[in-house]
Amino acid sequence: MKIEKINCNDVMDHICESLGEELDSQRCVEIKKHLNDCPNCQKYFTSVEKTIEFYKKYNIKMTEECHKRLMKKLGLED
Amino acid sequence: MSESELIKKAQSGDKKSLAELVKKYENTVYNFAFKICRDPEKAENTMQETFLSMVKSLKQFDGKSKLSTWLYRIVMNHCLMELRKKKYKFVSLDDDENENTAETVIPDWSSLPSDIVENIELRKILDKAISKLTPDYRAVFILRDVNGLSTEETGKITGLSVPAVKSRLHRARSFLRNELSRTLEK
Numbered sequence: 001m002k003i004e005k006i007n008c009n010d011v012m013d014h015i016c017e018s019l020g021e022e023l024d025s026q027r028c029v030e031i032k033k034h035l036n037d038c039p040n041c042q043k044y045f046t047s048v049e050k051t052i053e054f055y056k057k058y059n060i061k062m063t064e065e066c067h068k069r070l071m072k073k074l075g076l077e078d
Numbered sequence: 079m080s081e082s083e084l085i086k087k088a089q090s091g092d093k094k095s096l097a098e099l100v101k102k103y104e105n106t107v108y109n110f111a112f113k114i115c116r117d118p119e120k121a122e123n124t125m126q127e128t129f130l131s132m133v134k135s136l137k138q139f140d141g142k143s144k145l146s147t148w149l150y151r152i153v154m155n156h157c158l159m160e161l162r163k164k165k166y167k168f169v170s171l172d173d174d175e176n177e178n179t180a181e182t183v184i185p186d187w188s189s190l191p192s193d194i195v196e197n198i199e200l201r202k203i204l205d206k207a208i209s210k211l212t213p214d215y216r217a218v219f220i221l222r223d224v225n226g227l228s229t230e231e232t233g234k235i236t237g238l239s240v241p242a243v244k245s246r247l248h249r250a251r252s253f254l255r256n257e258l259s260r261t262l263e264k
């Protein structure tokens with residue numbers, strides 16, 4: 001079986017899929033290997049992770065008033 | 079008391095248990111609604127509608143899926159309805175080829191501080207970028223990446239197959255990443 005050489009474009013295509021996914025296929029092993037030696041792809045990987053982190057940390061707090069309005073609407077005020 | 083006990087009691091008309099269930103999920107529902115519609119007022123409205131539907135149809139809830147999955151789906155349907163009314167123009171990623179063209183040199187993001195999320199400007203940028211995504215892409219990204227649900231559960235909530243969830247997630251991530259890079263790397 002011929003193992004294709006992985007280039008940056010392949011990594012860009014598959015890096016996202018592999019984030020948080022299984023990394024044990026032959027292809028992913030090759031991608032990991034490439035990632036270890038390619039600063040450019042590492043930077044891309046970091047930027048995707050950072051994007052996710054930003055959205056994860058962006059939460060809004062529910063106010064007490066908002067909670068009260070909800071309970072009133074449902075007829076469940078204490 | 080376990081959740082299924084709470085649900086049973088609420089189904090038989092116990093208001094205290096019903097209130098418990100609402101309190102348990104209000105934050106999750108509110109934040110998910112906000113993350114889909116990107117507007118606190120609409121998020122509150124969606125949350126109210128979601129719990130009204132829950133109260134109305136709790137008797138039909140058979141416990142086969144998780145209550146949270148059920149609630150997520152109601153939020154999703156409500157937001158879809160709202161967004162369709164607006165006839166907003168979204169970016170179509172369904173047959174996109176252009177988003178993955180590798181840039182020659184990629185700037186380093188590792189020095190960007192994470193507490194940048196407290197920054198109002200950045201929040202605006204994040205809102206703007208995700209608002210360009212169609213609701214199904216948006217929901218997949220939020221459920222899977224932001225809320226950490228499994229691919230299977232995300233599929234159940236959005237009505238998409240597992241491969242469809244995966245490909246949407248992949249495209250949504252790189253689309254958002256590229257949108258942010260245009261603004262943040264300036």
Ligand SMILES: [Zn+2]
Pocket residue numbers: 007008009011034038039040041042
């Ligand atoms: Zn590379």
